[in-house]
Amino acid sequence: MKLLTKYIQSLCHLPLGRLGGAFLLCFFVSCGTAAAQQPATPEQQAQLISEINAAAKDIQTLQCDFTQTKTLSIMNDKMVSQGAMTFAQPAKLRWRYTTPYDYTFIISDDKVHIAKGSKRNSIDIKSSQVFQEIVRLMAGSVTGRCLTQTKDFSVKMLIAEKSYIAVLTPKDKQLKKMFQTIRLTFDRARKIVTTVEMTEATGDATVIEFQHIQQNKPVSAKAFSLD
Amino acid sequence: MISIFCALALPNATAQTDYPLLLAGSDHARWNFTLERGTLSLTGICLVRQTDEGLVGSVVNEFGIRAFDFTCCGDKVRVMNVLPQMNKWYIRRLLRADLRLLAADKAVEPGKRRQLCSYLPDSLLLNNLKYHINYRFERIKE
Missing domain, CATH: 1.20.5 (Single alpha-helices involved in coiled-coils or other helix-helix interfaces)
Structure with missing residues (x-):
C-alpha cells in the first residue's frame, strides 16, 4: 500500500x-x-457450501459477544447495541442484549422465551408457523446451514482474502418485502459466521459482528432458561 | 387507577405539552417502546429527533427490524416504511392519529378516544381508549 x-x-x-x-x-x-471479493464459480460455490456445511455439523456449541449496528437513514443516525450469544445443537439459542437495553431471546425445547426488563413471555414454537420459521432461520444463520435452505434463499458466494461471503436473496414474498439481501461473512480458516448483514428494502442495514467466538466449549443448560 | 395517576401527574391532564417525546433542551431521544393490545405485546425501541421541519422518528424491534418510520410537520403526521405485516391502510391511519399526540409541535387535545399520561419522570403512556391499545415509552438513559 x-x-x-x-x-x-x-x-x-x-x-x-x-x-x-x-x-x-x-x-x-x-x-x-x-x-x-471475487464471485465464486459454480464449482467453487458448491465446494464452499459443502465445506461450510461440514464445518457447521462439527459445531456443537458457540459462544461469542456481538455488536449490532442498525443504520437509520431517515434519522441520519445509527443504533448500536451490544450483547452475547450462546448456541447449542440442534437449535438452542440464547441471544441477549446488554446495552443500551436489556433484552433476552431464548429458543429452547420448542419454546421461545423473551425477557425485557421485568417482563417475561413464553411462546410455544409448535403453535406458530412464523416462530418455527424464525427459529429455523436464526439457527441456520448462526451456523451457516441456511446456505443449503435453497427453498428460502438463492445463494451467491464471494471469495475475499480472509473470508467467504454468502449473499442470500430471499425467495419468499413476505421476506423479500423485508430484506433485499442477507450477507453472511465466514472466517476462511474456521468457516464460521463472523458477520451478518441484513439489508432492508429501504437500503438501511443491520450489521451484526461476532467477537471472541468460542467453539465447542461446554455450555450449561441454565444458559437456555430465563431463571 | 391509571386515570387517577394521570390527573395527579399532569396539572392539565386534558392537553399534551410540546414534543412529549423529547426532553427539554434536547433534540433527540431514545425510548424502550411497548405496544399492547389485550394479550398481544410488541416491544422495540423508538428513536426520535427534532429537525427543522418538526420531528422524525423510527420504531424498530430489538433485533433492528424496522416496524415503521414517522415524520411530523406541524400537526401532520406521516407514517412510512411500515413492516409488511403491519402495512394496512387502517393501521397506518391509526398510528398517524395516535402519534399526533406525541409528535405534533403544538398541544393537541386528546379528545375522548385517547389519553396521554406521564406517570414516572421518564415514562409516557398513550392509551387509545376506543381500540384498547396502549403505547408505553420508557426513556433509555444515554
Missing part, C-alpha cells in the same frame, strides 16, 4: 497533474476492491 501511494504521488508530478494521479488512484483502488 505504501509503495502504491508513493507511485501515485510520483504520478502527480507528471504532466497529468494531480487530477490524472487521482484518476489513476481511483482506477487502482477499484481494481483492488474488485479483486478483494
Whole structure:
C-alpha cells in the first residue's frame, strides 16, 4: 500500500497533474476492491457450501459477544447495541442484549422465551408457523446451514482474502418485502459466521459482528432458561 | 387507577405539552417502546429527533427490524416504511392519529378516544381508549 501511494504521488508530478494521479488512484483502488471479493464459480460455490456445511455439523456449541449496528437513514443516525450469544445443537439459542437495553431471546425445547426488563413471555414454537420459521432461520444463520435452505434463499458466494461471503436473496414474498439481501461473512480458516448483514428494502442495514467466538466449549443448560 | 395517576401527574391532564417525546433542551431521544393490545405485546425501541421541519422518528424491534418510520410537520403526521405485516391502510391511519399526540409541535387535545399520561419522570403512556391499545415509552438513559 505504501509503495502504491508513493507511485501515485510520483504520478502527480507528471504532466497529468494531480487530477490524472487521482484518476489513476481511483482506477487502482477499484481494481483492488474488485479483486478483494471475487464471485465464486459454480464449482467453487458448491465446494464452499459443502465445506461450510461440514464445518457447521462439527459445531456443537458457540459462544461469542456481538455488536449490532442498525443504520437509520431517515434519522441520519445509527443504533448500536451490544450483547452475547450462546448456541447449542440442534437449535438452542440464547441471544441477549446488554446495552443500551436489556433484552433476552431464548429458543429452547420448542419454546421461545423473551425477557425485557421485568417482563417475561413464553411462546410455544409448535403453535406458530412464523416462530418455527424464525427459529429455523436464526439457527441456520448462526451456523451457516441456511446456505443449503435453497427453498428460502438463492445463494451467491464471494471469495475475499480472509473470508467467504454468502449473499442470500430471499425467495419468499413476505421476506423479500423485508430484506433485499442477507450477507453472511465466514472466517476462511474456521468457516464460521463472523458477520451478518441484513439489508432492508429501504437500503438501511443491520450489521451484526461476532467477537471472541468460542467453539465447542461446554455450555450449561441454565444458559437456555430465563431463571 | 391509571386515570387517577394521570390527573395527579399532569396539572392539565386534558392537553399534551410540546414534543412529549423529547426532553427539554434536547433534540433527540431514545425510548424502550411497548405496544399492547389485550394479550398481544410488541416491544422495540423508538428513536426520535427534532429537525427543522418538526420531528422524525423510527420504531424498530430489538433485533433492528424496522416496524415503521414517522415524520411530523406541524400537526401532520406521516407514517412510512411500515413492516409488511403491519402495512394496512387502517393501521397506518391509526398510528398517524395516535402519534399526533406525541409528535405534533403544538398541544393537541386528546379528545375522548385517547389519553396521554406521564406517570414516572421518564415514562409516557398513550392509551387509545376506543381500540384498547396502549403505547408505553420508557426513556433509555444515554
